[in-house]
Amino acid sequence: MAQKIIRFGVIGCGLMGREFASSAARWLHLTDMKTRPEIIAVCDTNTDLMDWFGDNVASITQKTTDYREMLANPDIDAIYCAVPHVLHAKIYPEIISSGKHLLGEKPFGMDRAQNTVIQTALDAHPEVFARCSSEIPFFPGAQKVIQMAQSGKMGDILEVEASFLHSSDIDPNKVINWKRVEAVNGEYGCMGDLGMHVLHVPLRLGWKPKSVSASLVKRVTERPDGKGGMSPCETWDNATITGTVPMEGYDFPLVLKTWRIAPGESNSWSIRILGMKKSAYFTTKNPRQWQWMNYQSGEAQVWQTQDLGYQSLFPAITGGIFEFGFADSIQQMWAAFLHELDGGDANGFHCATPHEVRDHHAVLTAALEAGKTNTIVDVDY
Numbered sequence: 001m002a003q004k005i006i007r008f009g010v011i012g013c014g015l016m017g018r019e020f021a022s023s024a025a026r027w028l029h030l031t032d033m034k035t036r037p038e039i040i041a042v043c044d045t046n047t048d049l050m051d052w053f054g055d056n057v058a059s060i061t062q063k064t065t066d067y068r069e070m071l072a073n074p075d076i077d078a079i080y081c082a083v084p085h086v087l088h089a090k091i092y093p094e095i096i097s098s099g100k101h102l103l104g105e106k107p108f109g110m111d112r113a114q115n116t117v118i119q120t121a122l123d124a125h126p127e128v129f130a131r132c133s134s135e136i137p138f139f140p141g142a143q144k145v146i147q148m149a150q151s152g153k154m155g156d157i158l159e160v161e162a163s164f165l166h167s168s169d170i171d172p173n174k175v176i177n178w179k180r181v182e183a184v185n186g187e188y189g190c191m192g193d194l195g196m197h198v199l200h201v202p203l204r205l206g207w208k209p210k211s212v213s214a215s216l217v218k219r220v221t222e223r224p225d226g227k228g229g230m231s232p233c234e235t236w237d238n239a240t241i242t243g244t245v246p247m248e249g250y251d252f253p254l255v256l257k258t259w260r261i262a263p264g265e266s267n268s269w270s271i272r273i274l275g276m277k278k279s280a281y282f283t284t285k286n287p288r289q290w291q292w293m294n295y296q297s298g299e300a301q302v303w304q305t306q307d308l309g310y311q312s313l314f315p316a317i318t319g320g321i322f323e324f325g326f327a328d329s330i331q332q333m334w335a336a337f338l339h340e341l342d343g344g345d346a347n348g349f350h351c352a353t354p355h356e357v358r359d360h361h362a363v364l365t366a367a368l369e370a371g372k373t374n375t376i377v378d379v380d381y
């Protein structure tokens with residue numbers, strides 16, 4: 001049966017825009033999709049980047065430096081928007097008002113006030129399907145941890161730790177980019193950049209901290225500007241947030257680490273859930289494996305490790321013995337988006353929703369205040 005085509009425009013042709021183009025170009029990788037994306041338009045203020053799309057994506061019929069021209073194009077069904085954070089609250093509401101569906105990059109507004117502007121536009125346009133990008137939970141090992149938590153068999157939860165650790169900012173000679181500029185990235189700093197990644201799974205599991213404390217670290221205060229001078233580097237480098245999650249009859253600590261300076265870590269996302277009956281762990285450092293422990297009174301405590309290989313949520317041509325990687329997680333996320341857009345259930349794990357994004361802003365706003373004032377702050381959902 002012919003696949004239904006969803007025609008996309010891409011606003012922001014940088015790092016993430018190109019990842020989508022690559023996923024769409026190898027859509028034949030997925031074996032069971034009723035829909036497929038076709039990128040027909042691109043928009044970036046940097047025309048060199050659009051040329052890369054023009055050279056590599058044959059279906060493109062529109063290239064523009066003005067996103068409003070793209071929004072006026074009636075042939076486009078949906079938009080992927082991957083632009084710097086300060087532009088989310090400007091561009092997302094216009095996308096939504098144009099009636100086009102949206103996969104927007106996190107953090108969906110660089111702070112809570114800007115997120116509210118986007119939420120208001122969504123409330124006014126319930127016909128628009130919108131989701132937020134967050135791909136790492138689509139790794140098979142992450143899915144195993146999530147399924148174990150959803151089974152309800154882990155016993156009382158002792159602690160959950162979700163981390164996203166980067167290391168390149170440890171180099172003080174790394175040239176500054178917009179992610180280190182408060183006016184463009186937002187006051188959250190590393191939390192705005194990485195917070196959705198660490199909160200996606202806890203929020204999906206219903207684990208909403210009622211209060212938070214936070215240790216915020218700012219070590220590198222200026223960076224080369226790339227033109228021979230130095231620029232102030234204003235954003236928080238690292239944040240360790242500890243939340244208190246209410247359960248029936250008890251609370252547990254939720255530790256969230258969003259670190260831009262984590263020595264030795266290139267892009268390590270992990271989730272560890274420790275329970276009285278079962279525990280589970282996955283890290284992208286070991287992308288094909290997950291670990292878990294079953295415990296019963298009096299028995300030995302033994303962690304088990306399984307090589308999962310390629311067991312994706314959306315079936316693919318890759319043999320089960322092979323590895324799953326970052327580009328696969330991006331494609332699986334896109335499959336979930338298209339599946340749900342077409343009325344499906346995203347095979348049981350949908351992309352992050354605007355509600356989840358709103359809750360993540362509530363947590364990060366409280367964490368920012370907690371870190372700056374060295375207090376425990378209630379989260380106002």
Ligand SMILES: NC(=O)c1ccc[n+]([C@@H]2O[C@H](COP(=O)([O-])OP(=O)(O)OC[C@H]3O[C@@H](n4cnc5c(N)ncnc54)[C@H](O)[C@@H]3O)[C@@H](O)[C@H]2O)c1
Pocket residue numbers: 011012013014015016017043044045046049065067081082083084085087105106107133134135193
């Ligand atoms: N999901 C992930 O794993 C992940 C990873 C990295 C970044 N991101 C997110 O993706 C978004 C973009 O980040 P990036 O790393 O791709 O940044 P980037 O700087 O590589 O790309 C952003 C692009 O937006 C373009 N742009 C700026 N203003 C524009 C405008 N007015 N109209 C059109 N284009 C404009 C820039 O020229 C640039 O090419 C951010 O929200 C970021 O948080 C997500």
